[in-house]
Amino acid sequence: MSAYLSGFGNHHASEALPNALPDGQNSPQTCPYGLYAEQLSGTPFTAPRAQNRRSWLYRIRPTLAHWGAFLKVEAGDWRSAHIGDVGPREIEVPPQPLRWDPLPLPEGEVAFPQGVHTLTTCGDVEAGHGMAASVYGFTRSMRDEYFYNADAEMLFVPQQGGLRFYTEMGLIEAEPAEIVVIPRGVKFRLEVDSPSRGYLCENYGPPFQLPERGPIGANGLANERDFLYPQAAFEDVETLSKLYIKWGGNLWAADIAHSPLDVVAWHGNHAPYKYDLRKFCPMGPVLFDHADPSIFTVLTSPSEVPGTSNIDFVIFPDRWLVAEHSFRPPWYHMNIMSELMGLIHGQYDAKPNGFAPGAASLHNRMIPHGPDAEAFAAASRAELKPQKLEGTLAFMLETRLPQQVTRWAWESPMRQAEYGMYGQRLESRFDPLAPTGRGLG
Template sequence: MAPAEPIPFTGATATGAFTTTPSPTDPYIYQTGFGNRFASEALPGVLPIGCNTPQRCKYDLISEQLNGTPFVSLRASLLHAWFYRIQPSVAHKSLRRHRPNPDLEAVFTPGNADVVFTPQDHSWAAFPFPPNDEAVDFVDGLKTIAGNGDPAAKEGLVVHVYLANKSMDRRAFCNNDGDMLILPQEGRLDIQTEFGKLMVSPGELVVIQAGMKFSVKLPDGVGRGYVQEVFGCHYELPELGPVGSNGMAQPRDFETPVASFDVDQSEWTVVVKLVGKLFAYEQGHTPFDVVAWHGNYAPYKYELGRFINSATVDRDQSDPSIYCVLTTKSKVPGVSTADFLVFTPKWQVSRNTFRPPYYHRNVCTELMGMVCGKWALSSLPEPGGLTYEPSYMPHGESYDLWKQATTADLVPLRVGEEAIAFMMHIPSHVSLTRYALERCGMAFVQTSWGV
C-alpha cells in the first residue's frame, strides 16, 4: 500500500463555503445540502445584513421575495427566498392567452372527457422525438401521460414526458401549478433559473418548484425525459426509521445553483402555466438578472447513482419503499401524494427467497420507466418508455421467470449493472390521457404469466 499523502499544513481555516468542482459534462458549480438556507452572491457585498428590504440595496438592486408556503406556516415548513435583482418581476407587459398545447392536461376528474380511469395495465415504448422539420422546445414538448386531482384544489399530481429538439430562445417558463421533478432520459438539460444555472444529465434529477422561472437549452441537440409534477406540496426526503442516520439519499448529495446573472435588455417571453392552461407576457429584459439571493426555496439536482441501497442480507424481500429518493406529503397524515423510487445496481444475496419482485395487488398505482440499460427481469420497460400498473390490479413477472427464480441456485448475484430504473409510487387512482392512449402511438396492453 502506498503511503498516505501527508497533510500539507495544519492550523488552517476555511476561507469560503464548500462548492462543487466543474466537470467536462457540467461547467457549473453548486452548493450542497438538502433543505438548507443558502446565501449566494455573484457580486460581493450585495446581500444586506440584518434585514431583507433595506431602503436602498447595493447597486440600486431591487429586493423581491418568492414564497413557497403561506406567510403563516409552521416555522419548520416555511419556504421562501429573497432575490436582489436588476429589474423587478412586475416589470412586464400585459398577460395574454398563449397558444394551447393540446397534449397538456391538469384536471383529472371523471368529468374530464380527455382523461380515462382504467383498471387495465399499459406500457409504452420509447416516446418519439419530434420530426426534424418541426422545432419543439421543452415547453411545447410537454405531453401529459397520467395524473389525479386538480391543481386548483392544490391536491394531486401529473406525470408528463417531454420531447424536444430545440433550445428555448429568449423564452422562460413559470409553472404556477406545482413543483416539477424532471428526469432526463436522453440529452442533457442546460437549465437557467433565477437562482443560477444547472446542467442536468441522464442519470440525474432536478426539482424546480412552483413559481420559479427557468429556461432550458439542449446542449446535445435533443431532450427526452419524464416529469412528475405535484400540486400543493413539496418534495422532501423520506423518514429513515430503523434504517438510521445513513442510507438511501444523503442530504449532502443534493446540489443547488449559485447566483449567476445576465445583463440583457432584449425582448423576452415568459410562459405561465395555470391549471394546465398556458398564458404569456413579454418583457424588455431577461428574467435571469438576480445578482444575489438567500433562502431555502431553491431548485436542486441529485445524481441517482449516489443512492445508497439498503438491501436484504439474509432472507425475504424489503418493500420497494426502501428505494425512495424523495416523497411528498398529502393532506392525510402519514400518506404521501407520491413517492419517487430509484433502482440502481446492487447485490442480491438473500437465501430461501423468491428474488424477483413478488406478485402483488398494490393500493398504490405504479408508473415505472428506464433511464438507461435493461430491466434485469423482463423486456419492459425500455429506456424512454413507461409502464402503468393501476391501483389494486394484480401484476408480477412472467411464468418463465417464476419458474427460473424458484429453481435457481441462490448464489450472490450482481444485478442492474449500467442500468437505472425508477418508479412513481402513487397512493391513489390515476387516470390516463387521450394522448397516452390514442395519439402517441406507443401504447400497448401488458400481458404476463404467459397469457
C-alpha cells in the first residue's frame, strides 16, 4: 500500500491510530484518545468552496501548548519582501540580466533554516502578495528543532541530495526532480542524509493551485492523482526542543518542552504534498513557431487580475522538438513578467554554457533576454528534424512583480559579473541585398 494519499487539493483523511478521527463531527465535546481538536485555516473562512483551504488536526497537545517565549533571532542571508514605510531597498541594482553560479555546499554543520540564502524578493510579505526566491545548502539534519512559516507557503525544489520532511500530517521524502510544498502554518523538521542543495520559493499570495488547461482540454500538464499527501504519523516526545517561526518577515525562536509533531489524525485539504516533475505531460507546437512558456506551468498562485499570476511555477523537462521552419529555442523578448530560473540537472537549450545545475538567473520585468550567441548560431544552423531533448530539467518562477535583488546576491562571488552584457556578442547580420537572409557560415 502506498505511504501517501493522492489527489491535488482533495479533502483527505488519515489517522495513525484506529478511530482517532471523530465520527461525523469536527469538534466533539471530547475527542477519541483524549486528543485536542484544532483547525488550521490557510485561506479566509469565507473563501469560495473551491479555493477554501483548511484542515482539522487531532493532536496530543494544541499548538498553544507548544508555545514559548519567542525571541527574534538572526536570519542570516534569509530575507523577506517589504514595502511601505520600512525604508529604502536593501540595495539598488542596475537593470540588467543576472546569473549566479551554484551555491557552494557549506563547510561544517549547517541545517535549515540557517542554510537559506535569498536571491530576490518582490511584493510585500505583510500585504500578502509577491514572493521570495532563495537557494539553500544543508549538511546536517534538524535535531529537536522545528519550524513553521506564518508568512508564506513554501515550495522546495531539491537539486542535489534528498530531503525528508517530518510534518504534522506525516512524512514526506523528496529527491531531485521532485518538489515539496509546505503550506502556511504547518510545522516540520527537515532531515538530510547527505549534503543537500536546492531552491526555495516563498509564496506570500494565494496558495498554489493547478492552472486551468483551457483549449488543451481534460488531459496534459500535471494530473491531480500524481500529487501525494502524507499518511498520518505522530511523535509523543517530551524533550527540550526549539521552535522557529518566520513571522512578519523576521525569524523568531522559542524553547519548548515537547515535539510539536503530535497530530494523531487529520482531515482536510490544507496539507503538505509532493509532486514528481517527471510525471508532467508537456505540450508544445507540432508544426511551427515556439510556444509561450506558460504551456509548461505546473502550479500557479493567482492574483486579483484574471490571467495575471502572483507566481507561476514552470518547468522545462524532456520533450520532443518538431517545429518546422522555426527558430526552436526561446526567442528574444521583453516581458511584463519577471523570471527567475534554476537548473536541476542537464543543460538548458537556450543557455548551453555557464548555466550549471544549481545555478540561477534573473530576467526582470522589461529586461531584454534570449539565447546567447552560441545558442543562436547553433539553432540557426540546426537541421530541423525531430529532436528529443533528454536529460534536462530546468524551472522558472515567473511573477507579475519586479524582483528586488538582495545585497547578498549582488555582492556574492557566485554572481557572474560579466553576464549582464552577454547580448553584446550578438553581431549585426543585416544585409539589404539579401532579402532571404544571410547564412552564418
